[in-house]
Amino acid sequence: MVKQYIEENRERFLEELFELLRIPSVSAQSVHKGDMVRAAEWLRDALLKSGADRAEVMPTEGNPVVFAEKIIDRSLPTVLVYGHYDVMPEDPVDEWRTEPFEPVVKEGRIWCRGADDDKGQLYMHAKAFEALVATGQLPCNVKFMLEGEEEIGSGSLYKWCEEHRELVKADIILVSDTSLIAWDTPSITCGLRGLCYMQVEVTGPDKDLHSGLYGGAVANPANVLADMIAKLVDADGHIAIPGFYDDVRELSDAERRALNSAPFDVERYKESIDIPAVQGEKGYTTAERTGVRPSLDVNGIWGGYIDEGTKTIIPSKASAKISMRLVPHQDYRKIAVLFENYFRSIAPESVRVEVKALHGGQPYVSPTDLPAYHAAEKAMEETFGKTPLPFYSGGSIPIISGFESILGTKSILMGFGLDRDAIHSPNESYGLDNFYRGIETIALFYRYFAEMSRAK
Amino acid sequence: MVKQYIEENRERFLEELFELLRIPSVSAQSVHKGDMVRAAEWLRDALLKSGADRAEVMPTEGNPVVFAEKIIDRSLPTVLVYGHYDVMPEDPVDEWRTEPFEPVVKEGRIWCRGADDDKGQLYMHAKAFEALVATGQLPCNVKFMLEGEEEIGSGSLYKWCEEHRELVKADIILVSDTSLIAWDTPSITCGLRGLCYMQVEVTGPDKDLHSGLYGGAVANPANVLADMIAKLVDADGHIAIPGFYDDVRELSDAERRALNSAPFDVERYKESIDIPAVQGEKGYTTAERTGVRPSLDVNGIWGGYIDEGTKTIIPSKASAKISMRLVPHQDYRKIAVLFENYFRSIAPESVRVEVKALHGGQPYVSPTDLPAYHAAEKAMEETFGKTPLPFYSGGSIPIISGFESILGTKSILMGFGLDRDAIHSPNESYGLDNFYRGIETIALFYRYFAEMSRAK
Numbered sequence: 001m002v003k004q005y006i007e008e009n010r011e012r013f014l015e016e017l018f019e020l021l022r023i024p025s026v027s028a029q030s031v032h033k034g035d036m037v038r039a040a041e042w043l044r045d046a047l048l049k050s051g052a053d054r055a056e057v058m059p060t061e062g063n064p065v066v067f068a069e070k071i072i073d074r075s076l077p078t079v080l081v082y083g084h085y086d087v088m089p090e091d092p093v094d095e096w097r098t099e100p101f102e103p104v105v106k107e108g109r110i111w112c113r114g115a116d117d118d119k120g121q122l123y124m125h126a127k128a129f130e131a132l133v134a135t136g137q138l139p140c141n142v143k144f145m146l147e148g149e150e151e152i153g154s155g156s157l158y159k160w161c162e163e164h165r166e167l168v169k170a171d172i173i174l175v176s177d178t179s180l181i182a183w184d185t186p187s188i189t190c191g192l193r194g195l196c197y198m199q200v201e202v203t204g205p206d207k208d209l210h211s212g213l214y215g216g217a218v219a220n221p222a223n224v225l226a227d228m229i230a231k232l233v234d235a236d237g238h239i240a241i242p243g244f245y246d247d248v249r250e251l252s253d254a255e256r257r258a259l260n261s262a263p264f265d266v267e268r269y270k271e272s273i274d275i276p277a278v279q280g281e282k283g284y285t286t287a288e289r290t291g292v293r294p295s296l297d298v299n300g301i302w303g304g305y306i307d308e309g310t311k312t313i314i315p316s317k318a319s320a321k322i323s324m325r326l327v328p329h330q331d332y333r334k335i336a337v338l339f340e341n342y343f344r345s346i347a348p349e350s351v352r353v354e355v356k357a358l359h360g361g362q363p364y365v366s367p368t369d370l371p372a373y374h375a376a377e378k379a380m381e382e383t384f385g386k387t388p389l390p391f392y393s394g395g396s397i398p399i400i401s402g403f404e405s406i407l408g409t410k411s412i413l414m415g416f417g418l419d420r421d422a423i424h425s426p427n428e429s430y431g432l433d434n435f436y437r438g439i440e441t442i443a444l445f446y447r448y449f450a451e452m453s454r455a456k
Numbered sequence: 457m458v459k460q461y462i463e464e465n466r467e468r469f470l471e472e473l474f475e476l477l478r479i480p481s482v483s484a485q486s487v488h489k490g491d492m493v494r495a496a497e498w499l500r501d502a503l504l505k506s507g508a509d510r511a512e513v514m515p516t517e518g519n520p521v522v523f524a525e526k527i528i529d530r531s532l533p534t535v536l537v538y539g540h541y542d543v544m545p546e547d548p549v550d551e552w553r554t555e556p557f558e559p560v561v562k563e564g565r566i567w568c569r570g571a572d573d574d575k576g577q578l579y580m581h582a583k584a585f586e587a588l589v590a591t592g593q594l595p596c597n598v599k600f601m602l603e604g605e606e607e608i609g610s611g612s613l614y615k616w617c618e619e620h621r622e623l624v625k626a627d628i629i630l631v632s633d634t635s636l637i638a639w640d641t642p643s644i645t646c647g648l649r650g651l652c653y654m655q656v657e658v659t660g661p662d663k664d665l666h667s668g669l670y671g672g673a674v675a676n677p678a679n680v681l682a683d684m685i686a687k688l689v690d691a692d693g694h695i696a697i698p699g700f701y702d703d704v705r706e707l708s709d710a711e712r713r714a715l716n717s718a719p720f721d722v723e724r725y726k727e728s729i730d731i732p733a734v735q736g737e738k739g740y741t742t743a744e745r746t747g748v749r750p751s752l753d754v755n756g757i758w759g760g761y762i763d764e765g766t767k768t769i770i771p772s773k774a775s776a777k778i779s780m781r782l783v784p785h786q787d788y789r790k791i792a793v794l795f796e797n798y799f800r801s802i803a804p805e806s807v808r809v810e811v812k813a814l815h816g817g818q819p820y821v822s823p824t825d826l827p828a829y830h831a832a833e834k835a836m837e838e839t840f841g842k843t844p845l846p847f848y849s850g851g852s853i854p855i856i857s858g859f860e861s862i863l864g865t866k867s868i869l870m871g872f873g874l875d876r877d878a879i880h881s882p883n884e885s886y887g888l889d890n891f892y893r894g895i896e897t898i899a900l901f902y903r904y905f906a907e908m909s910r911a912k
Contacts, residue, residue, distance in 0.1 A: 028765030089767055095663070152765055179669070193668060197766050206730035207551070210880045212649060212851030213635070215781050216693075216751030217742040219735035222776075223685060223754050230686035233679065237672075274662035279675035279806035286673040295672030298679050299769055300760035305777060309484030309608055310653050310814050311545055312779055312852075313755050313880055320678075321761060323768055325671050350735035358766050395668030396768075424666045424769050 002443045005131045021103045021112045027086035027152045036063040036148045039085045051133030060156035063148030071141045077453040078141040080170035083122025084150030087114035095426035115430035117423035121176040128442035139450035153359025154399040161406045172372040178415030186384040189413035191392035194326030194363035196335045201319045201354040208313040219350035222303040222318040237281035241342040247329045290394030295325045332360030361398015371452040376414045379444035458899045461587045473579045477559045477568045483542035483608045492519040492604045495541045507589030516612035519604030527597045533909040534597040536626035539578025540606030543570035551882035571886035573879035577632040584898035595906035609815025610855040617862045628828040634871030642840040645869035647848035650782030650819035652791040657775045657810040664769040675806035678759040678774040693737035697798040703785045746850030751781045788816030817854015827908040832870045835900035
């Protein structure tokens with residue numbers, strides 16, 4: 001009956017999602033401030049229409065939180081759905097084959113910024129909820145908490161959660177903001193890396209200098225920055241910041257064997273992103289390097305003349321955005337301090353250095369013995385025809401560990417994305433199959449979660 | 457009489473220069489193609505009005521060359537004036553305190569892109585010429601050769617010179633495109649460094665990747681580029697490219713002593729560009745590092761997300777513009793090959809590398825025993841009240857060594873700029889005193905050069 005309802009409303013579900021996708025809710029850029037509010041208001045209205053008893057746009061110091069709920073019986077278990085309506089910036093714009101904020105269906109996929117991350121995935125929840133309500137099958141209470149700052153660190157949601165503990169009280173948090181290992185290898189994400197995102201600026205002379213008149217006698221901030229970045233990771237791929245690995249939990253051999261038992265084809269991996277060779281920390285596999293080992297990446301670097309042609313200058317400044325993915329039990333606040341101390345210690349006396357922590361989040365591990373985990377497992381078994389594997393993702397959703405520490409509530413990360421969705425990249429997309437199967441699976445989750453909670 | 461003429465026409469000279477400065481003739485940016493032609497035509501007309509018998513805008517494959525001449529007697533010596541009407545890009549635009557292309561006089565200085573380099577300096581020649589013609593004092597033949605590609609390597613002028621050897625035949629080339637050591641330490645530039653300007657691009661994955669999902673397992677082109685740049689110069693400030701120093705002429709102790717005898721105050725130098733410390737090749741002084749030693753500078757670097765806020769990506773590409781200043785007897789073509797070979801050799805197998813030579817020029821040394829050198833010396837003695845010192849500049853005017861090899865003609869680099877003019881930087885300026893004293897000195901040069909040539 002739920003399945004049939006989804007079938008009958010396929011087109012409308014998609015048209016609704018397209019309305020949401022067209023709002024360019026890029027949280028990183030202040031020019032989109034108004035779009036954030038528009039997206040939140042649109043979601044409030046959509047959740048009311050989907051069957052919520054109550055839905056509100058709740059202000060924060062940053063972008064608003066959309067809260068909605070349907071309480072059918074206070075004695076029944078409650079599921080809190082978390083998602084985010086903000087998206088990554090669309091740049092580099094000229095690499096998009098379609099308009100970044102105009103959804104297009106082609107080759108069975110929705111092409112648009114946010115198609116997967118996270119508008120497409122969060123909207124599956126709205127529609128699974130609608131299907132359950134419309135068919136009279138909703139077996140438990142549901143709450144929605146949708147934020148607009150996930151891509152910039154969820155700054156406001158931590159405080160909002162502290163102030164609304166009662167409002168969002170639930171038995172489990174359900175999140176679709178992750179990916180499957182593959183379409184034929186379904187998975188539930190049990191581990192997320194933490195994140196420590198820094199910005200650094202190296203300043204030499206007070207203005208750009210003529211590189212002929214001064215070259216050789218004055219430290220060049222761009223060369224110095226390159227030297228300093230080179231000193232962050234050693235030749236074996238180990239991060240060279242003193243104390244960086246102090247709190248890293250080393251996996252047992254059995255855990256490593258289990259982690260490496262998931263199917264992985266390195267040739268296909270290389271081909272899918274067109275790289276000549278993989279590269280990473282010595283002594284670890286690709287799955288370990290992204291799943292259970294920390295990493296350090298320059299996310300952006302800039303300085304000097306970057307236009308057409310040549311300009312012979314020593315730039316006054318050079319900057320970089322550098323982020324580190326963290327694993328249990330690293331603490332991003334401690335790592336930010338270690339990073340800053342080390343970065344300052346390797347600066348030559350000929351330059352001035354500024355270091356700023358932009359945002360961070362703690363790593364997270366989700367237990368696989370919760371009723372909600374089994375409910376997710378059973379729901380996916382039914383729709384995918386295979387038992388999903390527990391998966392350690394390299395990504396970060398910093399707020400997930402925040403939920404545990406602030407609300408004391410665990411999260412189930414049942415996402416339906418795929419690597420090919422190119423989230424955070426140009427030409428983001430999301431499969432129509434993923435979208436509809438996601439809705440169906442989520443509806444089943446509610447049924448099994450209610451059953452298993454009763455059985456407890 | 458010449459001096460009086462200059463005095464009487466001060467205001468008009470300045471107004472004329474301002475017309476030229478207002479044309480944004482930025483050779484590095486193709487959007488300014490039309491401005492290059494406008495600047496050339498303006499100069500043609502100005503030289504005719506100043507007294508040339510003939511003046512033409514002569515096309516090249518790139519920006520046109522302005523040629524003008526006044527032949528008073530074929531048996532008299534001929535001076536060929538070289539200058540360039542193209543200027544550097546004005547960026548970073550927001551650091552200018554005035555409009556980059558609207559000249560303003562303040563604190564006794566002209567503030568505008570090109571005020572010194574080289575419109576202000578070349579226009580002194582037009583006005584010295586006018587003064588000599590108008591007062592009936594021109595003692596020799598004069599030719600002008602003004603190009604529009606100096607800031608991008610003078611690509612077209614080499615070929616143009618080869619095709620117009622007879623037209624530009626002269627006894628000496630006179631150039632004002634350099635600086636004085638200081639206003640109270642006049643100098644004539646006897647050495648120029650060569651230039652080898654490269655652009656490199658490091659490519660990893662075919663698109664920006666999510667730094668969480670892939671971070672640690674895929675080589676990050678921005679990190680790799682930083683590593684590679686770090687390997688270009690060692691900890692002692694030596695350039696690490698194998699063979700790079702093979703052709704560098706080491707100075708004798710006597711030469712080094714002479715070079716270091718020019719007054720130099722390192723504290724004032726640091727203060728003038730607001731740096732905490734100088735930095736350069738071990739074992740050499742600041743004067744040596746910029747005057748007679750080669751250098752390597754990153755002129756620009758870019759890759760990944762460089763806007764406001766955070767974006768968690770592994771960029772697909774990272775690039776840099778890297779230039780090297782060369783000294784006698786390095787050859788920029790050989791250095792470009794050595795650079796490319798070394799750069800490719802240090803690339804990890806996980807990335808693809810592109811290397812492009814953007815432009816280059818040979819180093820130049822001017823002898824101090826030419827009649828023209830003595831004429832310049834005597835002219836400056838008269839206007840500055842001090843004997844100018846021979847000076848080895850770190851800058852490059854690649855075409856100067858081209859003149860010697862193509863035309864067989866030596867150049868006298870009698871420039872009137874100062875370090876504070878901030879050429880190539882925001883807020884370029886040129887002193888009114890420099891402008892007028894330059895005109896006066898150039899006029900005296902003609903007198904003494906004609907006398908000394910006769911005496912020969």
